Amino acid sequence: MKINVVKSVLEASDACAAENRRVMDAAGVVAINILSAPGSGKTSLLENTIPRLAAQDRCAVLVGDLQTTRDAERLGPLGAAVTQINTGGGCHLSPAQVAEGLKTLDLNGLAFLFIENVGNMVCPAVFDLGEHLRAILLSVPEGDDKVAKYPTLFQGADVILLTKVDLLGVLDYDAGRVRGDLARINTRAPLIELSNTTHRGLDEWLGWLGGQRLAKPGA
Amino acid sequence: MKINVVKSVLEASDACAAENRRVMDAAGVVAINILSAPGSGKTSLLENTIPRLAAQDRCAVLVGDLQTTRDAERLGPLGAAVTQINTGGGCHLSPAQVAEGLKTLDLNGLAFLFIENVGNMVCPAVFDLGEHLRAILLSVPEGDDKVAKYPTLFQGADVILLTKVDLLGVLDYDAGRVRGDLARINTRAPLIELSNTTHRGLDEWLGWLGGQRLAKPGA
Numbered sequence: 001m002k003i004n005v006v007k008s009v010l011e012a013s014d015a016c017a018a019e020n021r022r023v024m025d026a027a028g029v030v031a032i033n034i035l036s037a038p039g040s041g042k043t044s045l046l047e048n049t050i051p052r053l054a055a056q057d058r059c060a061v062l063v064g065d066l067q068t069t070r071d072a073e074r075l076g077p078l079g080a081a082v083t084q085i086n087t088g089g090g091c092h093l094s095p096a097q098v099a100e101g102l103k104t105l106d107l108n109g110l111a112f113l114f115i116e117n118v119g120n121m122v123c124p125a126v127f128d129l130g131e132h133l134r135a136i137l138l139s140v141p142e143g144d145d146k147v148a149k150y151p152t153l154f155q156g157a158d159v160i161l162l163t164k165v166d167l168l169g170v171l172d173y174d175a176g177r178v179r180g181d182l183a184r185i186n187t188r189a190p191l192i193e194l195s196n197t198t199h200r201g202l203d204e205w206l207g208w209l210g211g212q213r214l215a216k217p218g219a
Numbered sequence: 220m221k222i223n224v225v226k227s228v229l230e231a232s233d234a235c236a237a238e239n240r241r242v243m244d245a246a247g248v249v250a251i252n253i254l255s256a257p258g259s260g261k262t263s264l265l266e267n268t269i270p271r272l273a274a275q276d277r278c279a280v281l282v283g284d285l286q287t288t289r290d291a292e293r294l295g296p297l298g299a300a301v302t303q304i305n306t307g308g309g310c311h312l313s314p315a316q317v318a319e320g321l322k323t324l325d326l327n328g329l330a331f332l333f334i335e336n337v338g339n340m341v342c343p344a345v346f347d348l349g350e351h352l353r354a355i356l357l358s359v360p361e362g363d364d365k366v367a368k369y370p371t372l373f374q375g376a377d378v379i380l381l382t383k384v385d386l387l388g389v390l391d392y393d394a395g396r397v398r399g400d401l402a403r404i405n406t407r408a409p410l411i412e413l414s415n416t417t418h419r420g421l422d423e424w425l426g427w428l429g430g431q432r433l434a435k436p437g438a
Contacts, residue, residue, distance in 0.1 A: 036254045038340050038369070039361030054307060066341065068367050084249065089312065091341035119368075120341050121257050122285065122310035141360035142258030142381065148287050150257065150340075170389055184286055 016095035020130025027107035036137035038119030044196035057111035147181035235314035238350025246326035255356035263415035308346035326431030366400035
């Protein structure tokens with residue numbers, strides 16, 4: 001009985017995600033679900049990304065947090081439309097919350113929708129929100145054992161950003177161990193070494209993003 | 220209907236936690252549930268703590284992870300009994316898993332049981348495992364906004380360890396902001412600034428632990 005309840009909840013969740021994807025496909029929007037532990041640099045990445053895309057691409061952000069509007073306050077001044085979704089204790093964004101968020105945005109002419117998930121390496125990994133791609137951040141100070149310890153998260157990645165690489169010289173960290181663990185579970189996603197402080201790797205990330213852009217009608 | 224299912228699950232969970240606490244009370248064990256984001260230094264803290272307690276106190280560890288036995292492998296050589304609990308994909312330890320773990324340990328004469336939870340700032344916060352105290356770790360590189368963003372976690376803390384303070388000079392970090400946010404939600408738990416690398420704050424943490432020790436019968 002309990003299993004049936006859980007199954008029907010997940011089926012409803014997946015149906016809602018599929019509808020979100022249909023809505024975004026119809027509008028020509030590429031949606032990127034950004035996942036990581038708390039404090040890996042998701043908001044900082046968007047602070048660096050959105051202004052650099054602005055000349056060519058209109059972007060919007062749905063940002064999930066348990067509480068506060070601090071991330072939306074950081075992202076608001078960048079010029080992109082930003083909607084904060086407070087989960088009120090919920091450990092991940094749900095596709096129903098994303099559906100509500102989509103209603104607050106003008107999708108026409110939008111190139112990229114960034115969905116900044118709740119900082120959590122576990123629960124967000126198992127919920128499809130209707131995104132097209134998943135970007136997973138892993139910061140150097142979290143330690144070089146996290147790919148092996150959270151495989152579900154990294155298996156679903158389309159791109160992996162090793163962030164805070166400016167700390168590689170300060171901390172005892174074996175990037176080769178991370179690459180070795182990734183080679184066993186996900187050989188599809190490129191690994192980009194990035195620093196939101198020094199901007200190392202930012203061009204590589206923007207290049208990857210550019211490759212995901214849909215051709216504009218008539219372009 | 221769904222609400223009733225959830226409620227009964229949580230009631231069963233709390234009953235199991237109460238039974239764990241009764242078992243540990245009977246044996247004179249002080250159980251400490253250690254919670255934090257991934258990579259905040261839970262295992263490193265135990266690597267530094269257990270050898271320093273060994274002369275006076277017998278300790279044991281239950282360590283929760285989604286996958287791998289890497290933490291148990293790190294803690295095993297320290298001399299304490301260590302049991303790894305793999306949650307599969309579960310995002311937190313459950314009291315039933317702790318009950319199973321307790322069966323693997325000799326509780327007689329045990330002073331402290333450390334329960335290292337799954338690295339996650341959200342879900343573990345709402346599950347009582349039967350512990351007596353909660354130690355919450357927050358590492359400097361996670362950023363100074365985390366107390367406000369994860370209040371449920373910090374409200375339940377009996378002690379808070381601000382870890383990786385050796386990076387305070389390297390990163391842009393406002394420890395005053397953390398203290399200010401804590402002052403609004405938890406004035407009970409001391410905040411200890413600690414580095415597992417330089418060992419700053421370790422004596423203060425050991426002093427706090429010593430104050431939680433139960434008087435031994437006949438001592």
